[in-house]
Amino acid sequence: MIALIVLAVAFLEIAALRLIGVDGNRVTAALLALTPYWTIGGLLLGGFSLAFRHWWIGGIVLAVALAVAGTLLPRAFASAQPAAHGAHLRVMSSNQYLGRADVKTIVRLVRDNKVDVLNLLELTPREAGEFERAGLFDVLPHRVFEPRYGGAGSGIASRYPLTQQSLAGPSLMAQPSARADVNGTPVEIVAVHPIPPTTDAAQWKKEMGGLPRPDSGGPVRVLAGDFNSTVDHATFRDLLSGGYTDAALNRGEGFKPTWPSSFFPPPVTIDHVLVDPRVAVDAYRVLDVPDSDHRAVLAELTLP
Incomplete structure (x- = not known):
């Protein structure tokens, strides 16, 4: 009893x-x-x-x-889609596990899935050089990289020209952002990586709160990366309530875990692709990446 x-x-x-x-x-x-x-x-x-x-x-x-x-x-369960008839955009995000994730697999996934924008978290200077030697920039020639040692580096690689911006608030780990012109449609992209709440819950809430909200009258916004948050965190739901659509939830794939890639601790979904509510989510997948503790996420989008 x-x-x-x-x-x-x-x-x-x-x-x-x-x-x-x-x-x-x-x-x-x-x-x-x-x-x-x-x-x-x-x-x-x-x-x-x-x-x-x-x-x-x-x-x-x-x-x-x-x-x-x-x-x-x-x-x-999948949700209804907005009436979007613009260009198609494939966005992929991968946490590189302190720069240890297999670079050749990432480049292969980019080629095989015709990825247009790749967000990389925990990107180190050494691994940035490996990506260049592996041919990533032959496929995605434009980049805004902020590689750092440890897990603090991040970067964006794109098929389309990028203009670097500063959309996210101050954070302990790099969260670069950039604007791309996708066949005439401006798209603002943020590589998201706030500090984990298990390290400092107050700082995590502050960094999550510093992420930009959708701008219905401005460019399309896409936030992709390791949010260190699940849908069961009120802090993450506050971000969604600002207007974003979670690609996994939209396609009924919200239970697919992204971390850890092993079975212990119990796998959870902390990697996400959030899109402007004007964007249609055509498909969403979770992909295995050797030598990473995360799985990559890929969303296929139709822009307004």
């Missing part, structure tokens, strides 16, 4: 944070990233409690678990 109460209280605390929209500190932010797993556990705990006639525990836990499950289910 005591064990059931302890488990029930633990579940209800996390569920309450998810339902009221509070990320809290770095511990609760980490736990919230595991909300789908917690929800399954809550459903099992509620059913188990009812089976052994612990009616109050089972009833409350099961009701709350079902409420949380109701917030999760929509990410498995």
Whole structure:
């Protein structure tokens, strides 16, 4: 009985944070990233409690678990698309795991999938040189790179000419941005990589808050990268509420994990492609990258 109460209280605390929209500190932010797993556990705990006639525990836990499950289910179903009839754009993002990810695989994925814009996170100076030798710039000749040692570097490579901009707020890791002219349609791109909430939750919220919102009267905006956030974080949902469409959610692929590429810790979805609400998402995929702890994400878009 005591064990059931302890488990029930633990579940209800996390569920309450998810339902009221509070990320809290770095511990609760980490736990919230595991909300789908917690929800399954809550459903099992509620059913188990009812089976052994612990009616109050089972009833409350099961009701709350079902409420949380109701917030999760929509990410498995595709949404309606806006009427977009402009140019097609393929955007890919890959976290390079401190510059260790296999460069030749990235270049092959770019060629095979006809990628137009590639965002690279945790890009090191050494790996930037490897990309040049591997022929990335033969395919994507334009770039705004800010390579750094450790995990702080990032970059954008593009099929279209780029004009460097400064769209994201101050951040500990590089978050370069640029404007591309895609067959007459201006597109602003940000390579997103805020600090993880498990390192500093307050700084993470600040950096997420510094990302630009969509501008319905201006250029199309695309944010792609490692957000260190799942849809179960209120901080990330605040960004979506500003008007962005998450490509994975839009195509009903919201449960596809992107980190880690192994099975432990439990995989979660922290890499995203967010697009202007005027943009149609034609397809979304998650791709394996050898030697990276992340999987790459690829979205095929139609511009307005």
